[in-house]
Amino acid sequence: MKNILTGLLLFLIIVITGFLLLNTADTPKTTEALLTKYQEKRVTKADHSGFAQLNKKFNSPQEVTRECITCHNKRDEQVMNSSHWNWEREEYVPGKGIVYLGKKNAINNFCIAVGESELSCDKCHIGFEPAGTQRKFTDAENIDCLVCHDNSGTYSKGANMGGLPDPKLDLSEVAKSVGRPGRDNCGSCHFFGGGGNNVKHGDLEKSMLAPGSDIDVHMGTDKADMSCVDCHKTTDHKMAGKMYTLSSMNTDRSYCEDCHTSSPHENTVINEHSLKVACQTCHIPVYAKENYTKVFWDWSTAGKLKNGKPYIEEDSAGNDTYMSIKGSFIWKKNLEPEYIWFNGTATHYVSGEEIKDTTRPLVLNRLYGSYDDPDAKIVPVKIHRAKQPFDPVNRYLIQPKLFAQSIGEGALWKDFNWKEAAAKGMEYVNLPFSGEVSFLNTEMYLPVNHMVSKKEDALKCTDCHTRDNGRLAKLTGFYLPGRDYSGVVETAGAGLITLTLLGVLGHLGMRIYSSRKNRNAKV
Numbered sequence: 001m002k003n004i005l006t007g008l009l010l011f012l013i014i015v016i017t018g019f020l021l022l023n024t025a026d027t028p029k030t031t032e033a034l035l036t037k038y039q040e041k042r043v044t045k046a047d048h049s050g051f052a053q054l055n056k057k058f059n060s061p062q063e064v065t066r067e068c069i070t071c072h073n074k075r076d077e078q079v080m081n082s083s084h085w086n087w088e089r090e091e092y093v094p095g096k097g098i099v100y101l102g103k104k105n106a107i108n109n110f111c112i113a114v115g116e117s118e119l120s121c122d123k124c125h126i127g128f129e130p131a132g133t134q135r136k137f138t139d140a141e142n143i144d145c146l147v148c149h150d151n152s153g154t155y156s157k158g159a160n161m162g163g164l165p166d167p168k169l170d171l172s173e174v175a176k177s178v179g180r181p182g183r184d185n186c187g188s189c190h191f192f193g194g195g196g197n198n199v200k201h202g203d204l205e206k207s208m209l210a211p212g213s214d215i216d217v218h219m220g221t222d223k224a225d226m227s228c229v230d231c232h233k234t235t236d237h238k239m240a241g242k243m244y245t246l247s248s249m250n251t252d253r254s255y256c257e258d259c260h261t262s263s264p265h266e267n268t269v270i271n272e273h274s275l276k277v278a279c280q281t282c283h284i285p286v287y288a289k290e291n292y293t294k295v296f297w298d299w300s301t302a303g304k305l306k307n308g309k310p311y312i313e314e315d316s317a318g319n320d321t322y323m324s325i326k327g328s329f330i331w332k333k334n335l336e337p338e339y340i341w342f343n344g345t346a347t348h349y350v351s352g353e354e355i356k357d358t359t360r361p362l363v364l365n366r367l368y369g370s371y372d373d374p375d376a377k378i379v380p381v382k383i384h385r386a387k388q389p390f391d392p393v394n395r396y397l398i399q400p401k402l403f404a405q406s407i408g409e410g411a412l413w414k415d416f417n418w419k420e421a422a423a424k425g426m427e428y429v430n431l432p433f434s435g436e437v438s439f440l441n442t443e444m445y446l447p448v449n450h451m452v453s454k455k456e457d458a459l460k461c462t463d464c465h466t467r468d469n470g471r472l473a474k475l476t477g478f479y480l481p482g483r484d485y486s487g488v489v490e491t492a493g494a495g496l497i498t499l500t501l502l503g504v505l506g507h508l509g510m511r512i513y514s515s516r517k518n519r520n521a522k523v
Helices: 002-023 031-039 061-071 075-079 118-124 145-149 171-175 183-190 268-273 279-283 418-428 487-522
Strands: 089-093 097-101 293-298 312-314 320-323 327-332 338-342 346-348 365-367 377-391 438-447
Touching (some): 061 145, 061 171, 089 346, 118 183, 377 418
Parallel strands (some): 293 377
Antiparallel strands (some): 089 097, 293 327, 320 327, 338 377, 377 438
16 A cells, blocks of 8 residues: 555656646746846947948949948848838738738828828838839839948938938948947837827837836846847848738737747736737836827818918927827827737728728728637727818828928928818829818727836736726626626625535534534533
8 A cells, every 4th residue: 555655656746747847848038038138239240431332422322322232232132022112011901802001002190191292201211212203112222221220320311302311411421330220220210100209109209219127128228228120130121020000911020929938927827818918918008108199180170370371389298289281189198008909910991992981980900809819819009099181072081292392282281272282192192082171080000019117017917807997998898807797607606605604604503513412422
């Protein structure tokens, strides 16, 4: 018998040891290891200041690019196959099939569309060529290598110059200072999307150039001091990570788990949440921490003048609340995200698509997902709301001509006439215009992925598992313990508690009765 028990004990020890080993096989990298890895900064392998090809006067930015691709051969082909260059990618959009979607043709909730405003919008294109030329997307010499690789901190695009650099720049000095892209390279466009700092994203803005870890634990200069490309890794000039204002497919995404694994916590219960809850949901409790972000844009009020001239109104924080060229705005700061189910796929409003229901806001990029979807998780989003120009006869959104160099060209920002701007813009995109301009409520969903807070500031259990104003109060379709009430569950629970108490009391009574009976028997 003793040998049998010893054998069983040894068997249990082996089973338990094996179970523990299997569960620790995917041990997450510790925070300390990750900090050490990213605090060791890469050094540029080649000192470009010593290259004779770059130690000369450049008369055009195309001359710089010509020298770049002489050594970095084939890199131009990689760039020209990227969505950064083409401003579009092949996407499968549910219900629409294969669509070539991007800045070229998409309608957004901010400056609406590129359209005929290329001279202005091309400031955020990784190329240069005045608008309207046929070589813009086909000539390798129009690739702007410096906008992504300048490490001097001096490079900048010129205003309204179709992506050309500021003519005052010494291109030779910039070319001799190239290296791995830094935050300021990426941020020169992505921090200012929508026409100003933090207008669009809410979690990407100029405070991220040199933030403290209270703003973002990854990019905090007092912690990991990471750069954008540490997460958005590049293969053949194609970057991991997507922005679902334009993307539709669940591919080429950048995940927290790439570094932290799917089990980063010591607490198993918290790790189990990752099956249905994205890391960002708990670890980004607020965004727009440092500067305000735009949450509402009303184009219908644009065009007002004072004494025949455009004007601007500001709030006490210095944010524009009205601009004659753009309309009215609402800004907010230290915002709690809204939450949705998201599986990595989306649909998009396509230019010229008929809008059948105008009684509800038109969602320009509906993100798909539900509780029953095995690929979906709860994610935090910024929902930007707007009023956009709409053709009530043709029943689609209008892409107005916004920018022009001079008065009299029909651009809204110069002539302040909606019908003229609509006619010019729709002619440019080859869509009929009825001559009528109305306005329609629209929404755009922007997943919140940056401004990750310190672990001490992550959401607590009761932020969601509560009946009073919980974070997930508006997210329905599933049972959330602590938030939801079920009469059956409550009644069954109360019944079990009652039966348990009765059982305890009954057992206690029986013990007392038995004790007294035994005592009396002895007497």
